[in-house]
Amino acid sequence: MAAIVEHTHGRVEHDPRPVEYTVKDDSLKIFGFWLFLATDMILFATLFATFVVLRTHVATGPSGHQLFDVQGFIEETFILLTSSFTGGMSTFFMRRGSVRGTVGWLLVTAVLGASFVTLEITEFLHYVSIGATMQTSAFLSAFFTLVGTHGAHVSLGIVWMLAIVIQLFRYGITPATARRVFIVNLYWHFLDVVWVFIFTVVYLTGVMM
Amino acid sequence: MPISHLSHWGLLVTGDPLLYGADASIILASVGIVFVLTYFKKWKWLWREWLTTVDHKRIGIMYLIAAVLMLFRAGTDALMMRTQLALPNQHFLGPEHYDQIFTTHGTIMIFFMAMPFIFALMNIAVPLQIGARDVAFPYLNAISFWLFFFGAMLLNLSFVIGGSPDAGWTSYAPLAGLHFDPGPGENFYLLSLQITGIGSIATGINFLATIFKMRAPGMTLMKMPLFTWSIVATNILIIFAFPALAVALALLLIDRIAGAHFFTIHAGGLPMMYINMFWIWGHPEVYIVLLPAFGVFSEVVATFSRKTIFGYKAMVSSMLVISVVSYFVWAHHFFTMGGGVSVNSFFAVASMLIGIPTGVKVFNWMFTMYRGRIRMKMPMLWTIAFIPCFVLGGASGMMLAVAPVDYQFHNSYFLVAHFHEMLIGGVVFGMFAALYYWWPKVFGFILDEKWGRWAFWFWNIGFYVCFEPQYALGLMGMQRRMYTYPSGMGWTALNFISTIGAFLMGIGFLVMAGGIVYSIFKGERDLTGDPWDGRTLEWSLPSPAPHYNFAVIPTITDRDQWWTLKEQGKQDTLRPRPEDIQPIHMPKNSAKPFLIGVAFFAAGFGFVFNWYVLAAAGLFCIVILLLVRSFEYHSDYHIPVDEVVHTETALGRL
Amino acid sequence: MKAGKVRRRTLTYAGLGAAVAIFLTGCGTQFQLLNPAGPVARTELNLFDISIVLILIVIVPVIGLLLYIVYRYRDIPGNTAPYDPHFSDNRVLEFIWWGIPIIIVAILGVVTVRTTISLAQPPGSTSNASPMTIEVTSLDWKWLFQYPGHKLATVNYAEIPVGVPVQFILTSNAPMNSFWVPRLGGQEYTMPGMALRLWLQANQPGDYYGHGANFTGRGFAHTTFHVIAVPMAKYDQWVKHVKTTAPALTLTGYKNLAIPNVVGELTYSSYPANSFYNTVMNDGGRFMPSTMQVETSLHH
Amino acid sequence: MLNTPESRSGMGHHHAERFPWKGIIGYVLSIILTGFSMWIGLTHAAQFGTALFVILGLAVLQIFVQMFLFMHVTESDEGPPWQVLGLLAGLLFVATIVGMSMWIMTFNGQAS
Ligand code: HEA
Ligand code: HEA
Ligand code: CUA
Ligand SMILES: [Cu+2]
Numbered sequence A: 001m002a003a004i005v006e007h008t009h010g011r012v013e014h015d016p017r018p019v020e021y022t023v024k025d026d027s028l029k030i031f032g033f034w035l036f037l038a039t040d041m042i043l044f045a046t047l048f049a050t051f052v053v054l055r056t057h058v059a060t061g062p063s064g065h066q067l068f069d070v071q072g073f074i075e076e077t078f079i080l081l082t083s084s085f086t087g088g089m090s091t092f093f094m095r096r097g098s099v100r101g102t103v104g105w106l107l108v109t110a111v112l113g114a115s116f117v118t119l120e121i122t123e124f125l126h127y128v129s130i131g132a133t134m135q136t137s138a139f140l141s142a143f144f145t146l147v148g149t150h151g152a153h154v155s156l157g158i159v160w161m162l163a164i165v166i167q168l169f170r171y172g173i174t175p176a177t178a179r180r181v182f183i184v185n186l187y188w189h190f191l192d193v194v195w196v197f198i199f200t201v202v203y204l205t206g207v208m209m
Numbered sequence B: 001m002p003i004s005h006l007s008h009w010g011l012l013v014t015g016d017p018l019l020y021g022a023d024a025s026i027i028l029a030s031v032g033i034v035f036v037l038t039y040f041k042k043w044k045w046l047w048r049e050w051l052t053t054v055d056h057k058r059i060g061i062m063y064l065i066a067a068v069l070m071l072f073r074a075g076t077d078a079l080m081m082r083t084q085l086a087l088p089n090q091h092f093l094g095p096e097h098y099d100q101i102f103t104t105h106g107t108i109m110i111f112f113m114a115m116p117f118i119f120a121l122m123n124i125a126v127p128l129q130i131g132a133r134d135v136a137f138p139y140l141n142a143i144s145f146w147l148f149f150f151g152a153m154l155l156n157l158s159f160v161i162g163g164s165p166d167a168g169w170t171s172y173a174p175l176a177g178l179h180f181d182p183g184p185g186e187n188f189y190l191l192s193l194q195i196t197g198i199g200s201i202a203t204g205i206n207f208l209a210t211i212f213k214m215r216a217p218g219m220t221l222m223k224m225p226l227f228t229w230s231i232v233a234t235n236i237l238i239i240f241a242f243p244a245l246a247v248a249l250a251l252l253l254i255d256r257i258a259g260a261h262f263f264t265i266h267a268g269g270l271p272m273m274y275i276n277m278f279w280i281w282g283h284p285e286v287y288i289v290l291l292p293a294f295g296v297f298s299e300v301v302a303t304f305s306r307k308t309i310f311g312y313k314a315m316v317s318s319m320l321v322i323s324v325v326s327y328f329v330w331a332h333h334f335f336t337m338g339g340g341v342s343v344n345s346f347f348a349v350a351s352m353l354i355g356i357p358t359g360v361k362v363f364n365w366m367f368t369m370y371r372g373r374i375r376m377k378m379p380m381l382w383t384i385a386f387i388p389c390f391v392l393g394g395a396s397g398m399m400l401a402v403a404p405v406d407y408q409f410h411n412s413y414f415l416v417a418h419f420h421e422m423l424i425g426g427v428v429f430g431m432f433a434a435l436y437y438w439w440p441k442v443f444g445f446i447l448d449e450k451w452g453r454w455a456f457w458f459w460n461i462g463f464y465v466c467f468e469p470q471y472a473l474g475l476m477g478m479q480r481r482m483y484t485y486p487s488g489m490g491w492t493a494l495n496f497i498s499t500i501g502a503f504l505m506g507i508g509f510l511v512m513a514g515g516i517v518y519s520i521f522k523g524e525r526d527l528t529g530d531p532w533d534g535r536t537l538e539w540s541l542p543s544p545a546p547h548y549n550f551a552v553i554p555t556i557t558d559r560d561q562w563w564t565l566k567e568q569g570k571q572d573t574l575r576p577r578p579e580d581i582q583p584i585h586m587p588k589n590s591a592k593p594f595l596i597g598v599a600f601f602a603a604g605f606g607f608v609f610n611w612y613v614l615a616a617a618g619l620f621c622i623v624i625l626l627l628v629r630s631f632e633y634h635s636d637y638h639i640p641v642d643e644v645v646h647t648e649t650a651l652g653r654l
Numbered sequence C: 001m002k003a004g005k006v007r008r009r010t011l012t013y014a015g016l017g018a019a020v021a022i023f024l025t026g027c028g029t030q031f032q033l034l035n036p037a038g039p040v041a042r043t044e045l046n047l048f049d050i051s052i053v054l055i056l057i058v059i060v061p062v063i064g065l066l067l068y069i070v071y072r073y074r075d076i077p078g079n080t081a082p083y084d085p086h087f088s089d090n091r092v093l094e095f096i097w098w099g100i101p102i103i104i105v106a107i108l109g110v111v112t113v114r115t116t117i118s119l120a121q122p123p124g125s126t127s128n129a130s131p132m133t134i135e136v137t138s139l140d141w142k143w144l145f146q147y148p149g150h151k152l153a154t155v156n157y158a159e160i161p162v163g164v165p166v167q168f169i170l171t172s173n174a175p176m177n178s179f180w181v182p183r184l185g186g187q188e189y190t191m192p193g194m195a196l197r198l199w200l201q202a203n204q205p206g207d208y209y210g211h212g213a214n215f216t217g218r219g220f221a222h223t224t225f226h227v228i229a230v231p232m233a234k235y236d237q238w239v240k241h242v243k244t245t246a247p248a249l250t251l252t253g254y255k256n257l258a259i260p261n262v263v264g265e266l267t268y269s270s271y272p273a274n275s276f277y278n279t280v281m282n283d284g285g286r287f288m289p290s291t292m293q294v295e296t297s298l299h300h
Numbered sequence D: 001m002l003n004t005p006e007s008r009s010g011m012g013h014h015h016a017e018r019f020p021w022k023g024i025i026g027y028v029l030s031i032i033l034t035g036f037s038m039w040i041g042l043t044h045a046a047q048f049g050t051a052l053f054v055i056l057g058l059a060v061l062q063i064f065v066q067m068f069l070f071m072h073v074t075e076s077d078e079g080p081p082w083q084v085l086g087l088l089a090g091l092l093f094v095a096t097i098v099g100m101s102m103w104i105m106t107f108n109g110q111a112s
Helices: A024-054 A071-095 A099-129 A138-171 A173-209 B017-039 B043-051 B056-085 B095-130 B138-157 B185-213 B225-258 B271-305 B310-326 B330-337 B341-354 B356-368 B378-401 B403-411 B415-442 B449-475 B492-522 B561-567 B594-607 B612-630 B639-652 C002-025 C039-070 C091-119 C231-246 C249-260 C275-282 C289-293 D005-015 D021-043 D050-072 D083-107
Strands: B584-587 B636-641 C134-137 C142-147 C152-155 C157-161 C168-171 C177-181 C183-191 C196-200 C206-214 C225-228 C266-268
Touching: A024 A138, A024 A173, A024 B185, A024 B225, A024 D083, A071 A173, A071 D005, A071 D021, A071 D050, A099 A138, A099 B636, A138 A173, A138 B225, A138 B612, A173 B561, A173 C039, A173 C157, A173 D021, A173 D050, B017 B043, B043 B056, B043 D050, B056 B138, B056 B415, B095 B138, B095 B185, B095 B225, B138 B449, B138 B594, B185 B225, B185 C168, B185 D083, B225 B271, B225 C183, B225 D083, B271 B310, B271 B330, B271 B356, B271 B403, B271 B415, B271 C177, B271 D083, B310 C266, B330 B341, B330 C206, B341 B378, B341 B403, B341 B639, B356 B492, B356 C091, B356 C152, B378 B403, B378 B415, B378 B449, B378 C039, B378 C091, B403 C039, B415 B449, B415 D083, B449 B492, B594 C091, B594 D005, C091 C183, C091 D021, C134 C157, C134 C183, C134 C275, C142 D021, C152 C157, C152 C231, C157 C196, C168 C177, C168 C183, C168 C275, C177 C231, C177 D050, C183 C196, C196 C289, C206 D021, D021 D050
Parallel strands: C134 C168, C157 C225
Antiparallel strands: B584 B636, C134 C142, C142 C152, C152 C266, C168 C196, C177 C183, C177 C206, C206 C225
């Protein structure tokens, strides 16, 4: 039986676990990242709480009902849902040891992410151009901050994915790169969940009110 | 519209002899430090051994030093406040000045004294107690420290540059909003706390991962030392509470620098929402700083009574219950905000419920002493002193939890007395117990008892003299945060007494510091590694522990592993056998955590003064540093067997 | 310089007021919270007493036991007390120390909820007088009292009739403060955009110390005011006197009051219509459903 | 370093799926759930209260879709997957923060 050597980079042959779990340091980091997601969840919860409490405080500005463009947020939603799927595909290929598959799907995911961010920026610019800015009302402050924080997370995720793509080209799929792919996808799926709530609580509820 | 404020203030705070004194002494101290380091050619040493270290023990020491310095700094604030309040109608401090001082006193005590103190203890003790070589993420650990450090620097800088925050440690909007408080002081508050807060969240994640994933083989959860358990409970609270603070601070900052309307009076802003969010974090925070103290008392009381801890399982479950329930009580800080009958009733009862598990802990400590043999060493003295103080403070807390009673005591000196009794009698006494307890493990010598006892009595007597009269002042209707008060209210005598007590504590602090200096030169060396006849794993190691901690990771069979082995006369099982020694995998030192700290500092400073170029540059550097780290694949090395054998032989363990 | 003078004057007022209070009621009243002068403060004091007793039931034995144990089991040569290093659980003991606090918390919880509910209702009037309303606005750094019943206003003092439940409606046109008259009852926040309501009642005539209890910046230490409770007849006289002699509070006058500074006591025979209501609504009250509910009662 | 290509592929087949069923099912589910809540939200098919309740419920379901089908939440190297406990606690606190803040901020039950 292969002895498990603690704290080394050596991976045990015929280890039944997925690549990213085979080295202690890497599996630790995955666990750490889960905990980070739990904290990020609280961060978004607090932003959601603020938004929900302030959603009627429109002052002299428009309400969500007047502002939101249905087609725009539907597009954003489907793009992000799809990117979550493509991200999942990159994990799938990573676990099968295919660098090409992993990189390919990661790039697709990043492109979808980028188009999501572009749409969102366009949406924001449009609001600003009609005078609905963060300074207009408490409702809009909360709106821009909540949605913007999510957008900033997504943008960061794109940069991170590209960095990982470069590393995949350099090192292939090793426990260390596999862990990075797995983690960036955790992050991405998490952002997808957050978006589902933004979609529901901010946009849909906004146009329903 | 965002307003640039700098135009009408000078950069350096001036206009008051006290401030010139502070400016001068800070500049002198900095020049002095630079001079000493240069003169003794210590720059390289400082950089190599400390600033770039990722060793949890060294990071612990740096936290410890920072915490003690900040206790002095914020304690000096306290003495200035007490001087001002000693007599009615005094003009030692004007209102502007007094407001800044109580704000920085509270802020520094909580964020830059209590927090680093508990982080110091976690770093020093947890890996040793669970048989690990380091924390889960040593590099992240260093980042946490430097974020704390530069956050603290940023806040302390406000005293000489731009002006300190002055809206209270709670910084309630709208008072802390741009309209009522245009100065940069508030920005200093918001940014420095944001920066250390990020570090605290990282520490929370780090230690949970460490404890859940890196225990020595055989150490099941129910075999973990109680201090380690208390750190689990603390970090659960940290990771779930601190993000709420981060948001509260961020939104207030956005209001201030980007003209948003979260908490303004106009355009629909809701200041109450800030208060709500602050306390979502704020109440858990008081348990974040208290739970580690509970852990310390549990270790100390068993060790110095030479007895197994009473009710281990109840101890564990009560801590976990406390950490969850304390998330559901936050509104007791604003019973008077008009939340209504149902809100007040719910939060009142939830607050009282915490008394039950807390009481269980108190009884368990007492019955650990029962039928034991109590050795009155310094750590034990502080533990014994803690109980009455904490129980009294807890009792006043229970009264405050009774909402209608709180209508009368809210924001009065009764409240001030309550929380100092908890924060000093609970947290600070706990930290002192830990300081004396683990000092030999960290530095290899024991702190002198005689000095220690003098300091102990000054602190204790000073404490009661200072804070018991404040309960009475509360009953007399004296509000907190008044820079002065009229005569004829009957408040004078008690305030004067309280001031005397504060200075007694100040003397206690000085004696304590004196004791440390004395012990550095004359203190008894700890040659056994086990000066207290300890029970847990850290006492099986030499003092100080080698940088890899355990040459061979031990296998655990019992809760008080070390004590059990000693009872059976089998201590040698925890000594490494040469044939078991293998190359040890260790993280390399790195300059990046320090640089990340610097970058955060620069970004923070830029935001404080609306210098967005600097702010953007700082943020950019942070991203670059993180990316560079992401491309780093060889951030570790192996200590060869020879070297381990050599070290262990030199320590007399082979 | 001017501010200094004003401050000194306020201090003199405060000092005088306190001296008068002490003179009227004797020394013990320095412990204001232990000397309630009305039913609300009385209820709160009773609850305070109950909670002290309940808590002493635990605290005293705990501290006694601690002293005993520390003395009995200290590690000195020749100590004959039993030593049992493995004594680490005992069902009966654990049952006791979970049980007793649970009972105490249960009792305390029940009385707390009951009192919380009762304090939301007007106190029983002793004179069968119908309740009256005073609108309170905290400003930087002063208190404006408006009497919708008489359309008169005062600054930094309020006259109320003895034995009549008074509903204070609280708001702020500055950072939030807290309205507190210790001898009449507990406090409640004054907040921009909010109109919270607080019932108080004085059962004995007197000059009661009041103060802002929530920090509001530089002038906070000087946010003292007085509530002067007088018999009904005297109160009516006072109203008549104010109506005939005092100047009117104009819009400009109000704007001047809103400037951050410290002033003494002032009296006005009238004030701009709806000024309280407008303050609440302009400072964010428009967005608070709870404030909207009382809209009708404020509109006058 | 030991990370040779052989060892990599040698272990892959033990665990990995051959076809990304989970991902595809997850994607289809997320599209269906989103489509359904859009239909409810945009067509006034239900009263506001009911509609809100339903779309929130659908959003919660999406959490589980992502967690189980994409994020492999129950995996761990050894020992129990502690992250599940952490996330459940997180969800509890999320609900607390949002729910209680709304409750507190409505300022109901004021003195009458
Ligand atoms: C370490 C810090 C710490 C700790 C541990 C506590 C513990 C408690 N606190 Fe305290 N508190 C603060 C720090 C702390 N507090 C601070 C800093 C503030 C003010 C902040 C500010 O405004 O600036 C504050 C304010 C504060 C308030 C708000 C008051 C106000 O603003 O008007 C309230 C109200 O409920 C309260 C209650 C309690 C209760 C019920 C406990 C309980 O946890 C206490 C439990 C302990 C015991 C009860 C004693 C031991 C138990 C027994 C011996 C067993 C049996 C006893 C019974 C069941 C009765 N605290
Ligand atoms: C862990 C937290 C902690 C600790 C340890 C302390 C310690 C002390 N505190 Fe603190 N305090 C708070 C947390 C803490 N406080 C908080 C959160 C607030 C609320 C702030 C707010 O309202 O926003 C507060 C507020 C507060 C007030 C109320 C101010 C007001 O409302 O107007 C007072 C007044 O007496 C006070 C006094 C003291 C004293 C005398 C000590 C003593 O224990 C200090 C002992 C002294 C030393 C350790 C210093 C030793 C130094 C020397 C001997 C050097 C002397 C040199 C010179 C004078 C140049 N504190
Ligand atoms: Cu260790 Cu490579
Ligand atoms: Cu609290």
